Amino acid sequence: MTFKKPAYFFTAALAGAALLVGCSSSSASKSASTSNGGSVASNATAVNAGSVGGATIPEITVTAKEYSFDMPESVSPGLTKIRLVNSGKEEHTAQFIRLNAGVTPAQVTAALQDENNPQGVFKLITAAGGVNATPGGKENDAYANLTAGNYYVVSFGGGDNGPPDFAQGMLKAFTVKDGTAPQVAPPKTSGKVTLADYNFLGVESLSAGSTTLEVLNGGPQTHEMYVVKLNNGYTADQLKADMAAEANGGTPPAGAPPFEDAGGIGALAVNTTGYVTLNLSAGNYAFLCFIPDINKGVPHASLGMVKGITVK
Ligand SMILES: [Cu+2]
Numbered sequence: 001m002t003f004k005k006p007a008y009f010f011t012a013a014l015a016g017a018a019l020l021v022g023c024s025s026s027s028a029s030k031s032a033s034t035s036n037g038g039s040v041a042s043n044a045t046a047v048n049a050g051s052v053g054g055a056t057i058p059e060i061t062v063t064a065k066e067y068s069f070d071m072p073e074s075v076s077p078g079l080t081k082i083r084l085v086n087s088g089k090e091e092h093t094a095q096f097i098r099l100n101a102g103v104t105p106a107q108v109t110a111a112l113q114d115e116n117n118p119q120g121v122f123k124l125i126t127a128a129g130g131v132n133a134t135p136g137g138k139e140n141d142a143y144a145n146l147t148a149g150n151y152y153v154v155s156f157g158g159g160d161n162g163p164p165d166f167a168q169g170m171l172k173a174f175t176v177k178d179g180t181a182p183q184v185a186p187p188k189t190s191g192k193v194t195l196a197d198y199n200f201l202g203v204e205s206l207s208a209g210s211t212t213l214e215v216l217n218g219g220p221q222t223h224e225m226y227v228v229k230l231n232n233g234y235t236a237d238q239l240k241a242d243m244a245a246e247a248n249g250g251t252p253p254a255g256a257p258p259f260e261d262a263g264g265i266g267a268l269a270v271n272t273t274g275y276v277t278l279n280l281s282a283g284n285y286a287f288l289c290f291i292p293d294i295n296k297g298v299p300h301a302s303l304g305m306v307k308g309i310t311v312k
Pocket of ligand 1: 221222223224289290291300305
């Protein structure tokens with residue numbers, strides 16, 4: 001097991017990645033630019049920030065490009081809207097991770113580069129959500145409840161068969177300050193997804209347009225929600241079967257797989273809630289999780305964590 005996604009995804013329109021996964025191809029970046037990762041325009045109408053007595057959810061903008069992040073070095077605690085603006089050409093993610101007590105940044109960066117021991121990272125960090133794979137030129141939003149500590153924002157995308165984004169500079173430290181979080185209402189949601197070993201529970205279909213979902217990791221392992229749009233009649237069951245086959249040593253189907261990135265929420269630690277705004281056109285989608293399994297090493301998607309979703 002390595003930090004890379006299954007090979008099937010290398011050839012897909014998926015230059016982004018999940019927690020602890022890696023590279024992709026140049027063709028991926030190009031096709032990803034047409035995907036439904038959520039445009040700036042559609043997001044402008046998708047500000048579902050809740051309020052209590054006029055208090056809106058604080059917002060931070062993370063700007064990503066090849067290969068750096070720009071975001072505040074210090075942010076306030078509490079429920080926070082994270083807007084990932086991908087001003088680059090390739091797919092990027094803004095995964096938030098909090099360093100566990102006593103852990104140094106050097107330990108985390110070393111663990112991230114150890115492809116033979118992906119679980120080593122989980123001993124050092126707590127997955128705190130963030131925005132999943134967002135194509136170049138697109139923008140996506142997620143919400144995280146930030147608690148005081150030392151964090152990294154990490155991109156697990158990659159490009160042109162090169163090293164993963166985080167090894168090229170897309171690993172940036174920031175601090176969440178001590179203090180009292182402001183009292184704000186959560187964003188208005190149209191559903192709740194519970195992440196489980198190995199499934200996405202609670203949502204079967206969504207309405208086209210901008211939709212904000214609550215996402216709870218019910219555990220017992222760390223999970224993410226990575227969203228793809230399925231094209232050309234390809235089904236979630238086929239995707240699930242292809243992922244499982246590859247993990248068992250099978251060869252992925254030839255050619256570019258008929259799916260493309262559509263955003264999602266970054267990995268969440270167990271018993272953690274986040275929120276994600278998806279901007280989806282009508283069609284068939286799948287939620288996936290690429291977190292490496294704690295026992296088997298393979299991505300959870302290869303163990304069945306693929307859920308078909310209809311968008312009407
Ligand atoms: Cu998972």
